[in-house]
Amino acid sequence: MSKAVMVVGTTSHAGKSLVTTALCRLLAQQGYRVAPFKGQNMALNAYVTAEGKEMGHAQAVQAWAAKTEPLGAMNPILLKPQGDMTSQVILRGEAVGVTRASDYYQQYFQRGWQAITESLALLQKTFEVIVCEGAGSPAEINLKHRDLTNMRVASHLQAWTLLVVDIDRGGAFAHVVGTLALLEPEERALIKGIVINKFRGQRSLLDSGIEWLESYTGIPVLGVLPYSDIAFPAEDSLSLLERPSRPGPDDLRIGIIRLPRIANFTDFDPLTSEINVCTEFIGLEQSLGNLDAVILPGSKTTLADLQALHHSGMAQEIQAYAAQGGTVLGLCGGYQMLGEVVTDPSGQEGELRAVAGLKLLPLRTQLQGTKLTQQRQALAHYPVPGFRVTGYEIHQGLTEVDSSVPDFFPLFQDQDLGLVNAEQTCWGSYLHGLFDHGPWRRAWLNQLRQRRGLGLLPLVVDNYAQQREKILDQVAELLAQYLNLDPILSYLETKTP
Template identity: 65%
Template sequence: MKSIMVVGTTSHAGKSLLTTAICRILSRRGWRVAPFKGQNMALNAYVTANGGEIGYAQAVQAWAAGVVPWVEMNPILLKPQGDMTSQVIIRGRPVGKVNAADYYEQYFEIGWRAIEESLQHLGTEFDLIVCEGAGSPAEINLKHRDLTNMRVAKHLNASTILVVDIDRGGAFAHVVGTLELLEPDERLLIKGIVINKFRGQRSLLEPGIKWLQERTGIPVVGVIPYLQELFPAEDSLDLMERKPQKAQTDLNITVIRLPRIANFTDFDPLESEPTVSVKYISPKHDLGHPDAVIIPGTKTTIADLILLQKSGMAEAIQNYAASGGTVLGICGGYQILGQIIADPEGIEGQAGRYQGLNLLPIRTVITGQKIARQRQVTSNFPQMGLPVNGFEIHQGRSRVEQQADNQAFQPLFDDVNLGLVDSCQSVWGSYLHGLFDNGPWRRAWLNRLRQQRGLKSLPTGVANYREQREQMLDSLATEVENHLDITPFLP
């Protein structure tokens, strides 16, 4: 099975970015390429065409490779939900909830079998597999049960790239220390070192590169500059590393950074708008007076609802809405905006019935059966007849309550179950992830905010975000290709 493996000296070394770039580079050279990550821990997820969940980063890598995302590209997805527990998703389907201490005892064999089967399937369909590791391959307390790094590399006999983040400092120690902690047969698979996030003059780095190559016997095959492009992140830590706020914009949108925030990739298209500034704030901070407030998805709706109420943010959002402010809830955020959230089976923890923010006339029941599917619908608001594509991932079922005034709230789409908006178009709620990926819908929604500010409307005849993402992927691949020698890793 022809394969390349990318591992890193640390988390956030640049494995996902490098894997993405290699997928696009090889695709442009005519290879039929598939990305692969054996096990991913992330709350940013994507739903494939067959209704299976994978990490959003692997979906982006599939798009970079020019192929449709498959569940085999990420056979194990762990979705943390607090209290040291995670939902376990294997081959796209949830199979249980487990705490960290018991995970490997219960799921190691099942997980490795899923990895082997997925690799076998991909190997029959693609010319080459580009695999991404997780964290570090040299965590000595975890190596015996590591499903993602060198176990996969050895299984495939994959030529492996070790990437290090020089921006953090200590890069040479990270590389040498990682190699020292690998087993001899693992170290033999490391065919090249990539220094990532380099700022400064290359000539000043050359003595270090020469020393590193002589010390390890492994060539440095790339020095990649610090790239400013914003790509979908894997977890909420990346929210702290996002680009600085734009100096001057027409609209300011605040996203509540819930403790268990999920699918904040929903807002990448907003961040790509030159006239929009997106700010993430903690529930403990002052809400201020933005042009819109967004409550995003969350892995544990009830726990985050309770935190909003205890922190005072729930009341702040209610007051903001009462004063005419625009509020949007997506998925878990949509449920939070409702009247009641009931969890009779204790799916999210303690069974009970909880008061929502009472801004939308819905009642939600948390159930054990998850809904995960792609959707194609037509909008009713903010503009009639716009095609909208996205996907659902949620365990709650929401029911619209009988209204005294049937005109007070209207279905957002031609499917009433996917969301509501009030008559003033101030309070919005939807189960649809990827909503802002739809360029005309996004611009129409932003134009409502601009109208309130007395600003001129933006053109709505714009491409969907996927076209902008394609340009970003091409730019990424071109930049990386200029600084990386991938030839030694090709069969």
């Protein structure tokens, strides 16, 4: 029978995702068949599995860390916020409705718990170890009765549980003690170790505090992880505010518009990984400045975010930038925004029924009730013909291109995936993961570099999947260096009665 390790945190952003991911890689390296699991995730970064199921992108990364393919069962509930206190509910990889926060418990709690337990049972048939990640804090007393993600899962699995605390925020010891005090006795008994994360400074200065904490709680501190600048994929848009921007004289500057409901910004991690590229997330109140390219990313609420672009003046600034020959591109919802208009006759996103686009591409988009979620392979016509790329689609819009308008061409052999103008300064695509393809990415970056008079980069480069493997190894090495893994391995090696 498979065993379970659970990672919970005293707060959001404590480091649960990093520890969970690193454990997946470390245990896989030990020879275990490992699956990640997060019962319920609230995020706008999503991935589509080979089976066509939508799941949190963070759990897909954890699956790759575990050296296995992402499965919808690894994240049975995904909530995608779309404003006005509402979220789209993805259950077992399928969009099943939209709910208000106040109605979620009544409408989806029982269905959600059934999806969680059945998904766990499915994973237990194939994997030896399930590494589960909690969400937020397990001790939110006003929410515990409806919490599907933390100690309810740990108790169901009788999981060996780690409690992670972010010491960089201050108050770490109080966070740990307070969290433990608010757990039920049977829940507290599952907590087998404490991990202190994001420590800066001299380690010996922490020793007396650790001795007190272990004595007071009776739970060992198994690791103190240093503050790290490893380029670990972010899970939500709050992390975008923390990304520094330090362009060098020969670096490309690429601005990504930080839409109010920005989605799938993990699309741009491959750009961030390039040493000669500086990516900047630009708020609607900011100026574009001197950029080599402007990107409109995906959005969970395309019409509302498009309206926000107009109201803030950013739409007009992007149009002026494009008129001066600047490079503008859009992905998914951003692609829809570059067209003439986006309509929503059935109110899929809310009350807005139509919003004018930026009119940079000759296309019209109508939102529909059915969401398209599928992996795709495509043969590129741009920027260099012949590259075969892979990615995935997640959208509810049906986009029609006005073929009577001259000087616009399909981006790929599959004409439904994107469009580019004759000058190759404006393009858009529905294909998420496009920048993951290393040679394609470099060819596009070289186009920008050529316009700046900069030297060209070699096209022989790894795809981002290989670069991501190196990042996952770095995360695992960090954990292995600073975490005592022996108690976890001893638990896994003990036979279940």
